[in-house]
Amino acid sequence: MLQSRITPFLLLRGNGLVKTQKFGDPKYVGDPINAVKIFNEKEVDELTLLDIDATTSGKGPDLGLLRDIATESRMPLCYGGGVQDAGTAAQIIALGYEKVSVSHAALERPELVREMAERVGRQSVVVTIDVKKEGLFGASYRVYSQNAKQKHNIDPVTFAVQCTELGAGEIVLNSIDRDGIMQGYDLDLARKVRAAITTPMTVVGGAGSVDDLRALTSELGPIGAGAGSLFVFKGKYRAVLISYARP
Template identity: 45%
Template sequence: MARVRIIPVLLLQNGGLYKTVKFQKPQYVGDPINTVKIFNEKEADELVLLDYTASRDKRGIDHKKIAEIAGEAFMPMAYGGAIRSFDDAKKVFDDGYEKVVLNSILFSNTALVREIGNVYGAQAVVGSIDVKKNLFGRYKVHGFSGTQSSGKDPVEWAKTLEEAGIGEIMVNSIDRDGTWEGYDLDLVEKVAAAVSVPVIACGGAGGFSDFEKAVQHKASAVAAASMFVYQKKGMGVLISFPTGKRLNN
C-alpha cells in the first residue's frame, strides 16, 4: 500500500502567515520561518505555501521571502501565487521549490501547464481548484482568492486540466475552509473519480478521521491548515502535525 501524504497548507500575506474562514476574515498566525522549522521537527511530508491574495491584488512574487522560507525547509515545498508565466515558475523552482501551484492563471492560459511540465515534469505542476456552491447548490470553480466565479463545473475543469498536462489536482472547498467540519467528500470523490492524476483534498479538516474519510472517497493526499496551526477550533495558535500517524490507500 502507498502511504498517503499529509500536507500542511500555509497562507502567506505581507510576509506573515494567516488563516482564513471561507476565504475571508484572515487572522495572523505567525512567522513563516519559525513555522517551517516546527514542521521540520515534526517531519511533515511536504508543505504548500500560497501567497493567496497575490493574483487578486495583482502583486508579483516576493522571491526574496519565499526563497528564505524554502531555505529553512527539510521537506518538499510547493508554492502558488502570482505565477503568470514560465519565467515566473522557473524563478520559483530556482528559489528552492519542487512544485508550483497554478490557479487563476489557468482560466486564461492552460498552455502554461505543458510549458512548465515539458521542462520540470508534469509531477511538478499542481492545479488548484477552489470550489463554492452557488445559490442553487451547484458546485462552481472560483478564482482570485474565491472572489470571482468562473462558472465552470469542477469535475469538467479537472478533466480540462488533466488534458492540459497537470500532474496533480488540489480541490479546495471554499464553503468548508476553516470550519473544522470535515472535507466536502462528495466534491472530492466526484473530482477524483473523473481524473487519473492524484487528487489532494483540502478545506475543512478538523481531525485525523477526516483524513481517513477523504482517502476512502478516493483522495490520493490530504491537506489542511487550521488543524495544523490552532490548538482547537476557536482556540489559540499551536503548530502541530500528527506525528506517528500514517494513512494508506
C-alpha cells in the same frame, strides 16, 4: 505501494501567515520561517505555501522570502500565488521547490499549464481549483478564483480533466464553503473529481480532526489530505499552536 500524503497548507500575506474562514476574515497565525522550522521537526510529508494576495494585487511571488523559506526547509515544498508564466515557475523550482501551483492564471489562459509542464516537468505542475456550491440546495459546483471573488462558468470536474490533459501533474481541490470551518471535507465533491481523473489529487478545506483525514483517505484511497486550521489552531478558542498528525 502508494500512500496518502498529509499536507499542511499555509497562507502567506506579506511576510506573515494567516488563516481564513470561507476565504475571508484572515487571522494572523505567525511567521513562515518559524512555522517551517517547526514542521521540519515534525517530519511532515510536504508543505504547501499559498500567497493569497500575490494574484489579486497583481504582484509576482516574493522570491526573496521564498528563498529564505527553502533554505530552512527539510521537506518537499509547493508554492502558489502570482505565477503568470513558465519562466517564473522555473525560478521557483530553482530555489528548491518541488512544485508550483497556479489557479487564476490557468483559468484565464489554460495553455499556461502546458507551458509549465514543458519547462519544469509535469510532476512539478499543480493546478489548485477553488470550488463553491451553487444552485438550489447546493446541487452543483462552480470554480472561483481571486480569493473567491471571481466566478467562472465552469464546473470543477470539467476543469480538472482539462488541466490534466494539458499537463498538470497534480490537482488540488479546495472547498471554499468548508475553508477554516473544521467540520470535515466535502467528500461528495472529492469523489466526483477523483472519478474523472487518474492524476494525483489533494483535497483541502474542512479538516478538523484526524478522523476527517482518515475519512478522506479511507473513502478515496491514496490521496493527498490537506489541512490548514487543523495544524495551526488548538481547542475551541482557536489558540495558535502549530502541530501535525497522521491518521
